[in-house]
Amino acid sequence: MNTAFAIRRLVEEALHTKCLTPEVENAINFELTQTGYVSAVDYEALELMIEEMDEGRIHLVASHSDNSLPSTQIPRQRYAARVRLTLNCSV
Numbered sequence: 001m002n003t004a005f006a007i008r009r010l011v012e013e014a015l016h017t018k019c020l021t022p023e024v025e026n027a028i029n030f031e032l033t034q035t036g037y038v039s040a041v042d043y044e045a046l047e048l049m050i051e052e053m054d055e056g057r058i059h060l061v062a063s064h065s066d067n068s069l070p071s072t073q074i075p076r077q078r079y080a081a082r083v084r085l086t087l088n089c090s091v
Helices: 003-017 022-035 040-054 076-090
Strands: none
Touching: 003 022, 003 040
8 A cells, every 4th residue: 555645544444434444453553563653634634533433434344345334343532542652543
C-alpha cells in the first residue's frame, strides 16, 4: 500500500463500511509503525474515525462478515485511548 495515502484510505474504508475490523486496525498500526510519524492530514483522519467510534457510528467488529454486530471484546473507548497513545507517541 502507498504509505503516503495508506492511513487515509484505511480510515476511509472504516468510515464507509461503518466498522473497524482487526485487519484495518492492524494495517493502520503497521503504517504508523513504518512511517514513524503522522502527517497532519492523517492525524485529522484518525481523529475523525475515533470521534465516529465514540459516537457509535463506527463499530469495532471481529471481521467484515460480522460487520452488523459490534465486538464485545474491545470496548471502543479502550481502542480510542490506544490509538491516541500511539498518535501522541508518533507526533
